[in-house]
Amino acid sequence: MKKKNNKIYYHYCSVDTFYNILQTSTIRFGNPLNMNDSAEIIWLLEMVKDFVLKRGGYNSILEDWNLIENISKTLLQEMDCPYIFCLSKEKDVLSQWRSYANDGKGVAIGFNVDFIETYYSLYGAEVIYDREKQYNILSRKISDNILRNLNTAVKEGNRDEIYRKSKILVSYILQDAIMCKNPAFQEEKEYRLYCGYRKNEEKDVSAIKFRSNDCSIIPFRELYFKNNEYRLIENIVVGPKSFINNRNLWIFLESKGLKWIDIDSKEWHMNDSKWKEHVIVSQATYR
Numbered sequence: 568m569k570k571k572n573n574k575i576y577y578h579y580c581s582v583d584t585f586y587n588i589l590q591t592s593t594i595r596f597g598n599p600l601n602m603n604d605s606a607e608i609i610w611l612l613e614m615v616k617d618f619v620l621k622r623g624g625y626n627s628i629l630e631d632w633n634l635i636e637n638i639s640k641t642l643l644q645e646m647d648c649p650y651i652f653c654l655s656k657e658k659d660v661l662s663q664w665r666s667y668a669n670d671g672k673g674v675a676i677g678f679n680v681d682f683i684e685t686y687y688s689l690y691g692a693e694v695i696y697d698r699e700k701q702y703n704i705l706s707r708k709i710s711d712n713i714l715r716n717l718n719t720a721v722k723e724g725n726r727d728e729i730y731r732k733s734k735i736l737v738s739y740i741l742q743d744a745i746m747c748k749n750p751a752f753q754e755e756k757e758y759r760l761y762c763g764y765r766k767n768e769e770k771d772v773s774a775i776k777f778r779s780n781d782c783s784i785i786p787f788r789e790l791y792f793k794n795n796e797y798r799l800i801e802n803i804v805v806g807p808k809s810f811i812n813n814r815n816l817w818i819f820l821e822s823k824g825l826k827w828i829d830i831d832s833k834e835w836h837m838n839d840s841k842w843k844e845h846v847i848v849s850q851a852t853y854r
Contacts, residue, residue, distance in 0.1 A: 574680040575801045576654035576758045579667035582811065585674045589800075589823050592793040596650035596762050596772075599745050600643060601785055608648065611701060611744040612639050612737065618705045625714050627722040635721070638733045646737065647764035649745055650788050654678060656693070656756040658804045661851045663755060671808035671853050677801040683760060686798075687770045687790060691760040692746050696753035704747070708739045762788060797826040807849040817842065 580588070588594055599607045616632050619625050628635060655663055655675075664671040684691055695701055713736055720728035746759065766774045766788075773789040792799045803820070805811055825845075 573682070573801075574758075575677045576656050576680050577658045577663075577675040577677050577804065578652070578654050579663045579673065579675045581669040581673040582809075585676060585803075586819075588676065589796065589819070592796065593789040593791055594652055596652045596760070596788045596790065598648055598786055599651050600648065601783075602651075602653070607748070608643060608741070608744045609640060610749050611704070611740060611747040612636070612643075614698075614701060615705065615709070615736070615740075618702060618709065619714060621702075622711075622714065625718040627718045628714065631721045634729065635717070635733055638730055639737050642734055642737045643741075646734075646741060648741065649761040649763055650786075651745060652760040652790075654680065654758045654760070656758055658802075658847070659849050659851055660754060660756075661807075661853055664806050664808075664849065664851060664853065668806050671806045671849075671851070672810060673806050674809070674811075675804040675806070675849075677803065679799055679801050680758065680760065682795075682798050683790075686795070687772065688768050689760050689762055689772075689790075691758060694752075694755075694757040694759060695747045696750045698750065701747050704743045705740065708743065709736065713739065762790075794824070796824050800825060802845040802847060804847045804849055807851040807853040809849075813846075816846070820846075 578594075613636070616629065616636070619628050657663070658675055658677060661671075663675070664673070668674065680691060683689060695704070713732070717729070717732040717736060720732045745761065748757070762769050762772055764775070766772065769790075771791045773791070775786050775788055778785050778787065803816075805816075
């Protein structure tokens, strides 16, 4: 029985992605540097300049900030980032349908996040959009000693030392950087599950794999949930421009062992109570 306080959060996706998730019983964790927001991770790093300005006393860093920023962006390509799986706390947001679910033709899969975190030994957190909270993170993580050493290296013009001290700075905030985003995205109310770059203590999570697109090789890790579909997936929200046939969807979901499908029924009918509870039609006005 589902606990009343379970976190049910939503992954917006195309019908193809939805089909592949259920067909293969896997979800993919990707490198945040490959996500849709071009400022993923870089967002918090770019706030460091304003943070240093407010802290005061580190003029060399400010005067040569472009160099430090370029080095930091290069370092991100060299360091091991945690991999993430993105969800939304909201199940029917028009901007999400447009951006992530094939312009409203896809679905939003309601995942039981409490079960995923507990059963698979994964971690998750809400994305932070508030600038004040982001500055507080920088205040906790970046000490005066880190800034003093970097400022000295820049002042002396020692490129090797600038690189080493910049790497220390980036490493201290990298874990938090994946949980901070531009406030312009706050409508998404994003929640992120994450795992390490390398296989650790997670249960049923693959080692790193790769796929390609037209111009790049992209790493990812997969969580396998075979035989746990009915515990992992709580409901499905059908997009506002969906072409999905309800009966075909019922047959597909039933074949995947989702126990909130009435297995005693021989065919789908629109007034089935379990269907109406767990298969939700978007109320977003979008045509």
